[in-house]
Amino acid sequence: MEGRLAYLRWRRFLELAALDRPWVARLLAPKHGAGPAPAEHWDGVYQAGAYDRLFNSDERHHHRLLAALVAGRIPKPSVLEIGAGEGAFYDTLAPFSPSRYLGIDLSEVAVERARARLGLHAHKPSGLFPRPVRRKVEFAVGDGAAYAPTETFDVIVFAECIEYLGQPEDFLAHYARFLAPGGIFGFTQWLNLRPIQIAHQIKALAPVLDEALISAPWGGAWQVWTCDPPGPR
Ligand SMILES: C[S@@+](CC[C@H](N)C(=O)[O-])C[C@H]1O[C@@H](n2cnc3c(N)ncnc32)[C@H](O)[C@@H]1O
Numbered sequence: 001m002e003g004r005l006a007y008l009r010w011r012r013f014l015e016l017a018a019l020d021r022p023w024v025a026r027l028l029a030p031k032h033g034a035g036p037a038p039a040e041h042w043d044g045v046y047q048a049g050a051y052d053r054l055f056n057s058d059e060r061h062h063h064r065l066l067a068a069l070v071a072g073r074i075p076k077p078s079v080l081e082i083g084a085g086e087g088a089f090y091d092t093l094a095p096f097s098p099s100r101y102l103g104i105d106l107s108e109v110a111v112e113r114a115r116a117r118l119g120l121h122a123h124k125p126s127g128l129f130p131r132p133v134r135r136k137v138e139f140a141v142g143d144g145a146a147y148a149p150t151e152t153f154d155v156i157v158f159a160e161c162i163e164y165l166g167q168p169e170d171f172l173a174h175y176a177r178f179l180a181p182g183g184i185f186g187f188t189q190w191l192n193l194r195p196i197q198i199a200h201q202i203k204a205l206a207p208v209l210d211e212a213l214i215s216a217p218w219g220g221a222w223q224v225w226t227c228d229p230p231g232p233r
Contacts, residue, residue: 028193030193042107060092064092067089078155089157115139152178154182156179172229185206188223189222190220
């Protein structure tokens, strides 16, 4: 435990140095590693219970800060979350009474678990002229690199998934089309050299509104920020 903490602290030193020095991240980040993975990979991760810990209180301070930041700027927002997993961020957002929430994830296992946990099992329309029912809170399977919703949102959140969505300029431009007027993006990301590079790219494209670092005593740390979409408002 002592050894692990010492390692995490050494890593944290490098990560903090990389936060405002993009060249440090470029120099030290592994050239290969995490990146887009197929749905089966994520299904396996959820089936193995590897992400059960994401519901632990001391793994969710970043969700708490992001939920407060977005609801502080836009009360009762409509929210699209990309990479929503089993809905841990939704749990944190719910006390802020979002007017609408749609969570998208590549993993069917994660989406099914979110629906089961929140009692949201798909409603089957019945009757002579069945009409689809849209619920206020929904989870759906989709590829967050290019998911195209049929509505706009006040806030689009990316919680710990910017590494898996392809080029930042592409997914930012794509999702900017689905922001309501005055809408914003929200991000949280585990502090690590590779995603720090992606965060630098995003911040160079999209003007930052709020930004903070969260650090937990057990060694975990996250960057949290909100931003306007790229380009003129
Ligand atoms: C580290 S987990 C974060 C889960 C959740 N957002 C949280 O903060 O607790 C990364 C999530 O991104 C999802 N993911 C990965 N690639 C994706 C893609 N292309 N489209 C949508 N979701 C994706 C995974 O299935 C997984 O749920």
